[in-house]
Amino acid sequence: MNIIQKDILAPTIVRFIVQAPQIASKAEPGHFVIVRHKEMGERIPLTIADYDQAAGTITLVCHGIGRSTREINELEQGDAFLDILGPLGEPYPIKYLGTVVCVAGGLGVAPLYPKAKALAAAGNKIITLMGAQRQEMLIMANEMEAISQRVEYSTDDGSYGHKGFVTQLLQRVLDEETVDEVIAIGPLPMMAAAMDVTRPVGVPSVVSLNTLMVDGTGMCGGCRVTVAGETKFACVDGPAFDGHAVDFKEILQRQPFYREQEKTALHACRLEEVV
Secondary structure, three states, X not given: OXXXXXXXXXXXXXXXXXXXXXXXXXXXXXXXXXXXXXXXOOOEEEEEEEEEOXXXXXXXXXXXXXXXXXXXXXXXXXXXXXXXXXXXXXXXOOOOOOEEEEEEEHHHHHHHHHHHHHHHHOOOEEEEEEEEOOHHHOOOHHHXXXXXXXXXXXXXXXXXXXXXXXXXXXXXXXHHOOOOEEEEEOOHHHHHHHHXXXXXXXXXXXXXXXXXXXXXXXXXXXXXXXXXXXXXXXXXXXXXXXXXXXXXXXXXXXXXXXXXXXXHHHHHHHHHHHO
């Protein structure tokens, strides 16, 4: 699983193009993989942000926020992942819908892009709304602009585009346009807020859930979520779900479960760097 290209997209965010012909041959929008970068490495789920079946490559985007993801982002062109499992999850169904609004919060643009790209190829009008904390964290803008009829930006600090939340842009678009579907991907609070915007007007809305995950095959149960009152597993039933049916309150309560262990691991990593 050799890395043939590495790009720094933003501080702490890296894009890898990886030689993985067997995975690339089966990849579809919405799929993800689980990677290990070393023998004792943590199993990390990463979205297939793009794929080239002819070249046998997949594109992965990693945000270095914990110990393992920071170590992954230190890999260079010519290095290799120890193993990559995939493609995993249910692919997002691609069909003609009409006008689709794609709402990306931060790193959410990585899983959003392959869906938007395929929907555009199917003849849909794509309106893209991209939000981030600040301008330098807006990634993959060129890729989204290439497949969108309209793109708007927001930043929390006002350094680029609308000052405020991307959900405010979503409300404005819904007031102006007839929208057939909304796809919102990003931090859990953003996706929950986006559903609060689309639910009152009845626009079908899809989210991609980044819940806690270990094995990625439905065996551990760590990624369980409640959708329409039923228990689902994000790794095998998703990661895309009807956003209006997702119990976001439950997910937000469970998401910090390993926060202290994550802090401990990151602290140990910083101590090793000092030594």
